[in-house]
Amino acid sequence: MNKRPTINDVARLAGVSKRTVSRVINGASNVGKATRERIDEVIKETGFSPDKQARGLAASRSFLIGLIYDNPDALYIDQVQRGVLSVCSEKGYELVVHPCNYNTDDFISNCIQFVSRSRIDGVIILPPVSEAKELAEALREKQINYVRMASVDLDDHSNIVVSDDRAALRDLARYMVSLGHRDIGIISGPQRYYSSKERLEGFLETLNDLHVEVPSDRIIEGKNSYESGIECARTLLIQSPRIKAIFANNDEMAAGVLKVAHEMGITVPDELSVAGFDDNLLAARVIPALTTVQRPVGDMAALAARKIIAQIEGTEVSETETYLVKPHLIIRDSIKRV
Numbered sequence: 001m002n003k004r005p006t007i008n009d010v011a012r013l014a015g016v017s018k019r020t021v022s023r024v025i026n027g028a029s030n031v032g033k034a035t036r037e038r039i040d041e042v043i044k045e046t047g048f049s050p051d052k053q054a055r056g057l058a059a060s061r062s063f064l065i066g067l068i069y070d071n072p073d074a075l076y077i078d079q080v081q082r083g084v085l086s087v088c089s090e091k092g093y094e095l096v097v098h099p100c101n102y103n104t105d106d107f108i109s110n111c112i113q114f115v116s117r118s119r120i121d122g123v124i125i126l127p128p129v130s131e132a133k134e135l136a137e138a139l140r141e142k143q144i145n146y147v148r149m150a151s152v153d154l155d156d157h158s159n160i161v162v163s164d165d166r167a168a169l170r171d172l173a174r175y176m177v178s179l180g181h182r183d184i185g186i187i188s189g190p191q192r193y194y195s196s197k198e199r200l201e202g203f204l205e206t207l208n209d210l211h212v213e214v215p216s217d218r219i220i221e222g223k224n225s226y227e228s229g230i231e232c233a234r235t236l237l238i239q240s241p242r243i244k245a246i247f248a249n250n251d252e253m254a255a256g257v258l259k260v261a262h263e264m265g266i267t268v269p270d271e272l273s274v275a276g277f278d279d280n281l282l283a284a285r286v287i288p289a290l291t292t293v294q295r296p297v298g299d300m301a302a303l304a305a306r307k308i309i310a311q312i313e314g315t316e317v318s319e320t321e322t323y324l325v326k327p328h329l330i331i332r333d334s335i336k337r338v
Contacts, residue, residue: 083301229256
């Protein structure tokens with residue numbers, strides 16, 4: 001078996017010092033273009049792969065990025081991981097995932113312990129955990145790099161990627177009213193979360209501007225799960241007169257609405273129009289396909305990864321100035337003109 005190539009082999013074949021090879025591996029900018037290209041070519045030809053542990057020690061970094069979340073939507077988490085990993089693989093970082101319980105008294109200390117225990121260089125924090133001001137303060141106090149993904153502008157723009165959910169829900173409300181819908185029910189998300197508030201307020205404010213009133217008994221707070229969508233839909237659909245349209249805070253709950261409508265013999269969209277939010281994999285696969293708001297989760301996660309790596313490496317990237325992303329309406333088959 002051939003001996004695995006070492007950094008010394010790369011340095012000898014490229015005609016440079018071991019230190020110069022190390023600089024190229026670690027992305028240092030103080031190496032000339034021609035030298036960098038020559039070293040990259042030797043690395044490619046020899047199949048040299050730097051030892052991550054040694055690389056981390058040399059650079060005083062672990063090349064590990066943490067992902068902290070407490071979110072019941074597995075499809076959302078999968079999209080986030082794919083977006084982060086697309087950047088990590090390009091930049092030579094690994095991803096360490098840490099689910100936490102946002103509702104426990106010790107969740108902040110739990111997150112700080114995760115960072116220390118794993119020796120990670122920085123963390124990306126997902127909603128609703130990202131909405132915790134106390135966690136951001138603790139990370140800053142410990143000088144831990146972090147980027148938050150959220151639905152509200154809660155931090156310096158270098159530390160956050162924001163989804164403008166409120167604006168997207170205005171678009172959805174205008175679309176539904178344009179099709180003649182005035183008898184609309186809402187399954188909101190938990191109102192302790194900023195994202196749920198932004199969606200509900202954006203939707204209701206626009207309906208109000210369009211002179212469409214939603215009675216309080218037609219607004220029910222769900223838990224952002226498929227099961228709670230079922231429970232809330234049953235409550236809404238037994239009301240008299242029967243409701244003509246339902247907006248659910250996410251696609252999981254909207255899928256629960258479709259299930260209940262099917263069980264009750266209510267045809268979607270002929271008798272009931274349904275809309276969701278997220279455009280996860282489920283939305284295009286249910287029957288009928290779900291009209292929803294597409295949040296570019298993968299792109300947001302990739303942007304968050306570029307921001308955290310810029311913090312870690314002390315560099316500036318143009319994406320650092322970009323923080324606001326607007327989701328957009330995806331029109332499918334679950335809403336019909338009345």
